[in-house]
Amino acid sequence: MASLPKRIIKETEKLVSDPVPGITAEPHDDNLRYFQVTIEGPEQSPYEDGVFELELYLPDDYPMEAPKVRFLTRIYHPNIDRLGRICLDVLKTNWSPALQIRTVLLSIQALLASPNPNDPLANDVAEDWIKNEEGAKAKAREWTRSFAKKKPE
């Protein structure tokens, strides 16, 4: 692997020393660009009480290019598909090098709190969400219970 820019080191240090509540991100021992991430489901959301695992990878061109993030835990969400891929503007067109790992993860947490079925990635889920929001949320809760880890009390 090529070099590890100072910025990545700095970000990593800060993630460890000053973690965001409800979010953990630890770099992999073999590859400091690869992070194992957990996000707690936001309160008042169908994902409450669940802990979701994600993986995050910083491409070579980071920070010019956005990090690559994917859910490892199955989740019922209109903007997240079966493979865990996330539809989020800051990960795509709205990326800016001023954004960081921390801000990206916060955005994802926010996305859990407020799904946007009008810009879907998982079309069936989005359809379900629009037609029968309560049923969809129930299903999301159901999935959270069965797939996500329990939030430690």
Next chain:
Amino acid sequence: MSHIEQEERKRFFNDELDISETSLNFKSENKESFLFSNSNNDGDAVSVSETPEEEGHESVLQLAEEIGEGDQDQFIEELRRIIPEIPMSLAVELNKKFGSQEEGLSLALSHYFDHYNGKSSSNIPSSPNQVNTLSDTSSSILSPSPSLVRKRKDYGFRNQTRLEDTFAWKRFIGAMQVTGMATRPTVRPLKYGSQLKLKRSSEEISATKVYDSRGRKKASMASLVRIHDVQYNREIGRVPEDIAQILYPLLSSNEISFEVTLIFCDNKRLSIGDSFILQLDCFLTSANFGGSYSDDQSFMKRRRTERENKREKDSVNFGRPLTETDEELESRSKRLALLKLFDKLKLKPILDEQKALEKHKIELSSDPEIINIDDDDICPDQVTEVIHDFRDTQHEEETMNLNQLKTFYKAAQSSDSLKNLPETEPSRDVFKLELRNYQKQGLTWMLRREQEFAKTASDDENLETDVNMINPLWKQFKWPSDMSWAAQKIQQDHVNPEDDVFFYANLHSGEFSLEKPILKTMVRGGILSDEMGLGKTVAAYSLILSCPSDSGAADKNLFDVKDTEVPGNVSSSFISSSLGNKKPYASKTTLVVVPMSLLTQWSNEFTKANNSSDMNHEVYYGGNVSSLKTLLTKTKNPPAVVLTTYGIVQNEWTKHTKGRMTDEDVSVSSGLFSVDFYRIIIDEGHNIRNRTTVTSKAVMDLQGKCKWVLTGTPIINRLDDLYSLVKFLKLDPWSQINYWKTFVSTPFENKNYKQAFDVVNAILEPVLLRRTKQMKDKDGMPLVELPPKEVVIKKLPFSKSQNVLYKFLLDKAEVSVKSGIARGDLLKKYSTILVHILRLRQVCCHPGLIGTQDENDEDLSKSNKLVTEQTVELDSLIRVASERFDNSFSKEELEATIEKLRTKYPDNKSLQSLECSICTAEPIDLNKALFTECGHSFCEKCLFEYIDFQNGKKLCLKCPNCRDSIDGGRLLALGRQRSDSERLEFKPYSSASKSSKITALLKELQLLQDSSAGEQVVIFSQFSSYLDILQRELTHAFPDDVAKIYKFDGRLSLKERTNVLADFAVKDYSRQKILLLSLKAGGVGLNLTCASHAYMMDPWWSPSMEDQAIDRLHRIGQTSSVKVIRFIVQNSIEEKMLRIQEKKRTIGEAMDADEDERRKRRIEEIQMLFE
């Protein structure tokens, strides 16, 4: 003198006068021979009469007089010493033309060789017949075991022996069938097998009547060669013209003996005009092999006595020197005849002695061959070619690829003999370092070259092997088995004794020898030409320390003058004359001449290698030694090594030459030229490749017993580069320019590469040692294992402003070149075009380079004026370009933006917490902070990385912080704050000074800093002004605690250089050390193995120059893999330069044998650049 001869001379004289009126050519011939007789006359006091006035139609008599009475003009003297065969008229003419000029002699010489030499060599091998005259001034002897060879040029002697028809023995060399024509009727049929005789016409005819001035026969020779009947001694017939031409000159001497037997006459009486067939058996007689002179001592002595004889003779025969013409002509025609005879007899030189020997054994055991008459003349052309091998172009070689140059090194030293060299280990007492195996072999070789056999490792092989080389001018022949009529008739198996299988002939001079003519060099020293990075310095020290002083000189008087030194040698004439050639002999000191940049390195290496407290070294530089002479010859323990630079040598030499005129200078009388060193070593010896430079002349004049040249590249451009090295080593006779010209330069220019290379190989084989990194030792292991090297070409686009400038300049250049080609005077505008090209190259590097007077640039010293003239115009262009592209603010917009920023950042404090959101650095280095229109700040580097990235992906530019759109041309930077105000100053940011290369370089360096800390980096450029710009930019880009920048160029003093290199080499893991290195000042010799990353900022015309530079890092001692990045701007002149480099790599620059061709080549290159 016999009556007949006098008679002949008289008549001859008249002939001369007749002819001289009609034939100018002829006259020069006379003078030549005259000259010859007179050439040994130097030193005789002769009264000076009037200056000769040479006119084309002057009569021979006058000339003779004028020469004879001896206008001993120094110039003519010198000229004649160098070219003994030069006709006097020509010498006088050349004197008139060049004598008064400064470099007159060399001009005259080149003029002579350009205009006259070719002509005379068209018929007859030109100057080799003068070999002997030359070699008596040489310290090395080129001679086939002198005692056995009869010198054909001993005219004085031959005159006496010529009429004697006695010789000790003769030996068959071949037979041929000849058709004779009857000139008188015979009474009865001639008997088969009857003996006949060949005779020259009884009527004596002067040679000049037979031959014209160029040695071609004028008269029909058929009428001069008669076949005589043995019984009645009457003429019965003649031979055909072509045979007569061979026979006529040879019949007059006893060197070749003929036996003629009638083998067919149709068994009838012959009438006039009838033809009959003869067998002509040819024998070489002992006269050729010095039979009658075998009691003679050394050749040198012979020459001397002969010279004295001549002098006496001259003084007696004064005024009648024309007899020599006869001799000269005859000897020439004889040589030619000999060549033809060998041709006819199909005597071919043997190339492989071993094979020939085996074949000979088989022949001995089998039946003698049967002559097949039909076989005769089946392939005469082929035979001719073999015989004339030396003079004629071999057709298949004409198209030879000049990669030969590279392979020539390999041939120069067969790797087998290299592998078998024993290894000599220098004693631990004196030498501290551990040598590699090949270096130990090298030491053996060097010690042998100095004839210090006692110190070399013992070896079963013959120690003399390396001097056992056949002289390249000689050819080996095998005695054919005796097929002569007599031998056949006796039916006796003539068995050749085993040890007498071969004879040797020099077909250039007509000399013969039974013993192998060994090219014996008395030169101690040689050329160590190991490839770069194989440790030549260490090798040199191992030699010096193993053998620090002349063992033979210990008991000798210090002031002993070596007897090999010949006074009056052209090159050292003034030194000898001014010092009387009595220099004290510094028998314990080796002088090492090195380029200035390497002085410290050599000095350090000495300390590293030396393990003996008795030995010390002295750096002779900058007047630190008051009297070298005293130090070296009067002190008890003189330094074993004196290190000095080419500059010092040149400097003292110049003073020396002047000092002769004025008064004695201290440094002159006690400096480098005041002593005779034990050993002289010149490092990077190709520095003296141009023998006309002062440096070269100065180095040639240094005196020493052993001389060594160290160079990785003995040939830079031309084969003639080698000549200077040969001359420095005093490798006679090749150090005589005409010798070299005749056998190397001229054949090479005539595209007769094979011959030129053969001769060069033969010259160099004994004295040159070259190993390459690829060579394998005897166990098949490579000599040196270096870590891998990776060279990456990084192609970059132009920055906007560069692009505009480039287009503008390209247009101008194209117009200029095209008009030049159209008018056909491209050459006249050569320097203008070079300026154009330079401009384009500069823009590729950095627009700011234009107009800087870069003293390091090639070929442009003259055109500097031109550079400055156009600068004004360019300046404005640069300004326009930068305004257009680097700043698109209108005045109002600018003011508004500045006002906005001032509100946001009212004072210095507000800047302290400024963070770059891209690299998260905080606070931003204010020198490098850039502000967007929206008021956000970033590092300059980060922001441009972002802009480049977005542009590269064709994404829109938005402020990373607020996503407002931004523009690379609408940025601001902090300006210099006024001391009286808190208010911050902002100025529009201009990237006009940015070049794409610098941006790319910064990025690469940043990457390296991030990935591997403390890695040293070398940056090469050929423009020292570019180094300045780089220094500025780098300092600007990296703070002191991140990177330390060093600059090494020609402007540094020796001390500064040392400091820079020493400091750079120290590893510092906290900072990146960057060395900016000028390609010219630091491209050779330096050892930069501490760094493993290099960047080449601009391409050089010659790829070898770049390779040399890269090898500064990639050499012994390098532990990590070397990575080199070459920056090249896309679609620019640089890409085309890469193509030219590629071309040069394949054909090699050595093709450009002469200046004209080089120019032509460059024009082609120019066209290539603009096509």
